[in-house]
Amino acid sequence: MEICSVFGSGFHHTLTSPSPSAAASSSSAVPLSSTTIRAINNFDFTATVTSTTIAPLKLDETHKGPTKSSPNLRTVFRKTKQSAIFYIQESSDLESALSRSGGILRVQDLNVILRHFGKLNRWKELSQLFDWMQQNEKTNIASYSSYIKFVGKSLSPLKALDIYSSIRDEATRTNVSVCNSILSCMVRSGKFESSLKMFHQMKRDGLKPDIVTYSTLLVGCVKVKDGYSKALELVKELKYNGLSMDSVIYGTLLSVCASNNQCAEAERYFEEMKSEGHSPNVFHYSSLLNAYAVHGNYKKAENLIQDMRSAGLELNKVILTTLLKVYVRSDLFEKSRVLLNELENLGYAADEMPYCILMDGLVKSGQTLEAKSVFDDMMKKKVRTDGYSYSIMISAFCHVGLLQEAKQLISDYEANYQKYDVVILNSMLCAYCRAGEMDNVMKMMKKMDELAISPDWNTFHILIKYFCSEKLYILAYRTMEDMHKKGHQVEEELCCTLMFHLGKTGAYGEAFSVYNMLRYSKRTMNKSLHEKLLHILVRGRLLKEAYVIVKDNGGLISPSAIKKFATSFMQSGNINLVNDVIKTIHSFGFKINQELFHSAVSRYLEETQKKDLLLQLLQWMPGQGYFVDSSTRNLILKNAHLFGRQTIAELLSKQHIVSKTVKKPQQAQVVKKKREFR
């Protein structure tokens, strides 16, 4: 039978086109997709349907619809719909296929096609179909939840979010499937914080979360710091809502425990799960095993393997690879080698992963050359590599200063593989930086750029360190700025070094900017850093910036540094801030000495339009137990005509009273409470 003739000429093109997604004619060697086979099997070629009624179909034929009195017609109708679905799925021109045959299909039929496109990663057609469905008002909740899922999976979680946000109907927007779908997209694209925020908003809008919602969100806890406590909150909430833990939730939770260093808790959940009648599967076991790997608890791991044997579970590749990780983390390298051998015999060591685990462990325990011999062994066996093993060894050689060896591996890699990613490029970059080969450093950066590989934290860190070592401080600064803008946390030690050198070379503003980046990134920073920067800023006469440091961290700065700052500020700081500075350092418990008052007064006398500020200062002083000494007093009196003699006389006499009443022992007490200038 010639299939083409049954489906009409519209289909012929698809069947004979070389497109890999095209179905095949019976004589072609191209295999049929399972959907195609199903459609053909379900199609009754002997029915009273002729080729012309199948595709394209006329809308008016559908209005008659199937009737109870006519089972034959119903069958015909069902088959017609099936062939229309098939026709649309396999059409090379979706747009025209839809306009010709989409009309007879119900929403659920269109959803079938939507999922078909999604499963086969046919993203363009997926979107085209969904657009058509929207325009023809043929969408329901299932369309949205499927479409959002696939769009998120394809390329752009942001697009999925757009689609979700564009849903006008509140009932659809808070439907649990639709919510679960978009939350899953967000979680899988690493936007866990946003997904939690969305989740809360959804609940306020009327979402009734179910067990799927909670398991979706729990996945986000696996790769996030503080994930364990967030997971606990979610578990508490689901229980509060009357839902109960199922096997899936337990699996995710175990994985959260393993990745968050909660070995004891992982054990507890494992037991709890069993006591609730869920028998653990290979995933539950591997998560627990992974938790044991963190602390190298190989005894417990071996017991667990025994349990698996008793339960009749297969010790698969992942389980044995994870066991290898346990041995490596326990520094049991002999046991590790034996197990790796076993993996090889079982055919579980066809890719580089187990070798990488062993090499990484050896490198971390300082056995670089042993790691290299594992590497050589692996190469001899022609194990497939994606670059992981190379990057482990290149980085290891860099770390111990074996730069020739590192560079040799880079050449080997570049000669044999053309695949680059951020990690392999980082290790190459690191080698060239350590070797001080600027040309090659630039070459690597260019390559990164060309391949549109975005630098990560490590890349920036390597480059900044390198630029610092080459005394290219401004370049290092620009790179750090870039790093900060890209949202990476800057590292304190490196910031400290860079700040110091920027200060030394007169780039004071840049030093201040580095300090601010660090402050922005880190909640707690080394207490001595504020003072170090203060010295730099005072030296650079950036007194306004210096004042910011003092105001925010006065309590952490030594009296001598405060004195140095205040002295400079009185001399050349913004005159409008002089009183503020005095009050601020006083509020931190520093006693203002006479020299500072003297220079403040001198400043004011130089700029007579600021006389109000002088009067304010003189007024403030006695309340805090301060008074001017005789030389300052004489200076003021000499210029008293500028301020109004009467006012000056009154202010000074108030101070005089203070100076008399504050007797020696009392004064000593006041002073004692204050921090002394050294």
Add this chain to the structure above:
DNA sequence: ATAGGGTTAG
């Protein structure tokens, strides 16, 4: 009638 899961390496 749509939505969820967990394992290994740089």
